[in-house]
Amino acid sequence: MVIRTENLSFSFGSQQVVKSLSLQVPEGCIYGFLGPNGAGKTTTIKMLLNLLQTEEGSIYIFEQELQKNRIKILSQIGSLIEQPAIYHHLTGKENLLNRAMLLQVNEDRVDEMLKLVKLSNAANKKAGQYSLGMKQRLGIALALLNDPKLLILDEPTNGLDPNGIIEIRELLMRLVKEHQKTVFISSHLLGEIERMATHVGIINNGEMLFQGSIKDLESISQPQIYIETDNSVDAANLLKRNGYEVSDINNQSLFVPFVSKQQMGEVNALLNQHSIMVFSISKQHKDLENLFLSITQNTQSS
């Protein structure tokens, strides 16, 4: 395991924000750390970086105890927490050069990183003038500068445009595949994590609700077909008569559990044949809220 925590807890005053968390992050994976805002993600990440003192429980990174091997462990971690930490009065390149100096990394690496995150053209521009996406990319370049074995990223796609999100995602997947890195990435967007993670941990109110491979998660977070028609009640009855399960219905729309694209087409055809007008039909992932619901229901029923 690259990261292993045992019964990790943390409180701000009387409010417990992390409750006996046991993370298991295997080597060479992209671990998606999922939870809504305020679930305790950033607090956990800060403890992993020794920025917050752990009160209870223990943290092992690369199978070494964090407090006792702080410097050795930190030298192999690259991190980006919340907004990227960038000196606005320095240029993008100077920000990297400053960090390269502190990490004793060869200066050639700076140009390499600029190229990697596509900031070579803006290298000599003041970082304060960068767009949000450029800042985020510079933050990732800073995190990658010392060629770390483990990357810890807190909401790295925050504020990025769709293109930027795809670029970051592909970069991370490439790092894991080609350079055997381990990536620990937090997000509040399920869809985001599903697209790249191999392992997932879901946290809410400081408690781990689910931890396992992405396959295990898929069996819980079953996607749905969202159907919008001129008459949801008739449509639901028709589908039920034909052996489809209707999982949810309201005035405007209804949901049917997704099986395959084929099935989606059949549903559409069936509705059309019975003169129910379909305004839209699409595959939808459960949002986090519903996912939490099904996870808690699952644990209660088992």
Added chain:
Amino acid sequence: MKGFLLSFRSEFYKTRKTLGFWSAILLPLLITLLAFAIFYTKSEKFVMMQPIMLWIQFTMISLGMMGSLLLPMYTIFVAYSVNNVEHKADTWKTLFSLPISRWSVYAAKFLYAVFLIFLCLALFTVLTIGFGNLLSLLKPELKFNNYHMELQLMQVYFKLFLSALGILSIQFLLSLLWKDFLKPMGVGFVATIVGVIAASKNWEYSYAFPYSHPMVALSSMIHKQKGPAKDLVIDVFTKDVFVSLGISAVVFVIGYFIVQKRSVK
């Protein structure tokens, strides 16, 4: 030690384009230049003076300003500016997740602030001597070259440097803990005013109050000797200087434990 040197170099690299760093150069340059301009344009007023008095008059323009309000205010500003670099960029978390000990990061930052104060006062010394000698070349009627007080100047400014360290350590800690500009500045400003009043009224315990130290340092520097003084003798290590050094050492160590215990936001 390596981590400390790396951090110290990085402090310079980060601030070398900021006002925090340049003020250490501009402040002495502007004030000594002002003294130079006064003597150059009004040289006829100083022609009759003894060389020793000439030097004292010339130096007192800078020393008077620094010794009262300017040095405490400058120290408050330096303490604020080296910490503000990190507050503004939200970089405390990256500083403390570097593979460098917290002690090195903290000590490097503090000693960089000490270095800036030292640089500023060293430049005052050098520029005062330099402009004095330049005046003797440009205005030979002013007898600057008939007296030398380089050693005394170095001693006086070194004493001022030591006397500022107490203020620096307190302000450094306040600026480290408080993100916003007004709190450490406000506390520092009020304390400085109190300090100046205490020192100028010769309050008997003003040697114990750090914000009085720069002013007390100047009044305690003249060596008390019997009979007429042949030469200027400067007392560097007086009671107030020891108090200043003691306070800075204690607050520096306390600050480290606060940083160690404190969560990095």
